[in-house]
């Protein structure tokens with residue numbers, strides 16, 4: 082696999098937009114300042130610090146609660162069209178409910194949105210990027226169906242309060258990670274670890290909550306505010322280890338239906354509801370376990386219709402590709418579990434590496450994913466809402482640049498060769514930040530942040546320069562002046 086060949090296409094189409102992303106809990110800090118309530122990540126990092134690689138937390142993070150003006154200066158320097166950010170639910174509504182509004186939270190986001198507007202940077206705001214108010218978690222969080230109402234109320238509050246300044250909304254960031262990693266495992270807060278059960282209770286509630294927030298905007302706010310609402314779904318794209326092995330080909334498709342299709346199929350497919358193979362596998366395993374009902378609740382007619390079509394764009398977060406190596410129960414699968422329900426053995430032994438064990442560099446997988454989305458979901462308009470590479474924070478981050486360049490080149494290939502409608506691209510992330518359970522040990526930023534200096538100074542990496550040029554020219558660099566200098570042997 083050679084990814085350094087000169088790109089066939091270099092120019093981005095007219096109207097294609099570029100941005101960078103962050104998430105509130107990863108950058109804001111100020112975790113208990115001026116009325117903010119505790120969220121599930123505050124709770125996890127304070128009560129189970131052993132679960133965070135470097136024992137760190139989001140207490141201070143990159144201190145964007147105080148330093149947001151610096152962030153906006155960096156965004157202006159990069160020349161981005163838009164900034165993808167998220168609201169901290171517990172900063173706005175400390176107990177999660179609308180009977181207790183934190184005025185300081187409203188002030189903070191208004192100032193940030195005004196600073197963006199002053200630089201002509203469009204906000205793209207995510208309502209939920211994983212930081213659930215702990216008060217709602219105490220009631221069961223996303224496993225509690227009443228969350229549909231709490232989320233709709235929160236969305237309503239945000240549309241009403243900030244909707245005049247925001248034209249693009251994302252309801253949920255990465256529903257798979259919310260349900261599987263946080264309820265079906267301990268990889269994300271609140272680390273419920275109800276594998277094979279809590280994960281599916283979560284998806285039932287989350288998809289309904291998403292649909293309600295979408296319909297609310299469409300009916301009540303869109304006529305006045307004229308904006309769009311979407312969801313961002315993460316894909317680990319699965320490919321057969323041996324493409325000539327028919328069983329592996331089928332299983333890779335099954336894995337993609339379980340991973341991306343779990344949330345995309347109910348919203349973007351013609352039929353709606355969960356993918357057939359998911360319904361089948363979970364029902365079969367549930368019966369074998371002696372259960373009376375499938376662990377995966379199906380949507381009835383009302384909800385199938387109500388969830389279908391509730392996203393103006395398909396938001397895709399994409400980082401990596403993994404392999405399916407055969408049938409059976411993956412050695413890492415708990416019982417019961419999502420992975421056991423998939424029924425495939427998976428491997429990360431593909432491409433080149435990064436600082437994150439899960440993140441392998443496989444640009445061709447990105448193109449395959451995008452073509453698959455076009456085929457599976459009737460050619461939806463697509464925004465790439467995250468894409469990025471981790472290292473240990475080097476300033477001369479040649480590998481990040483080559484990752485961006487190769488992945489962007491695949492976007493151009495599918496736009497030009499396959500007519501995939503990719504409308505915009507978002508780099509993850511503006512600056513090194515609190516990388517969840519990895520703490521600050523894995524870094525994805527265009528800007529370096531020195532977390533040992535209390536002033537938390539930000540320094541542009543070489544990739545910031547690359548991204549700035551890319552946006553200014555709307556074109557991949559013809560000659561790669563960002564290539565790592567060859568090491569001369571003496």
Ligand code: GBH
Pocket residue numbers: 104107254255258262268315398400438439467509516517518525
């Ligand atoms: C995104 O998740 C998030 O939206 C963003 O907040 C985050 O900072 C960024 O990517 C970089 O990670 O190693 O076994 O713990 C990407 C999806 C979810 C993929 C967690 C890797 C970790 C599995 N990621 N998963 S494990």
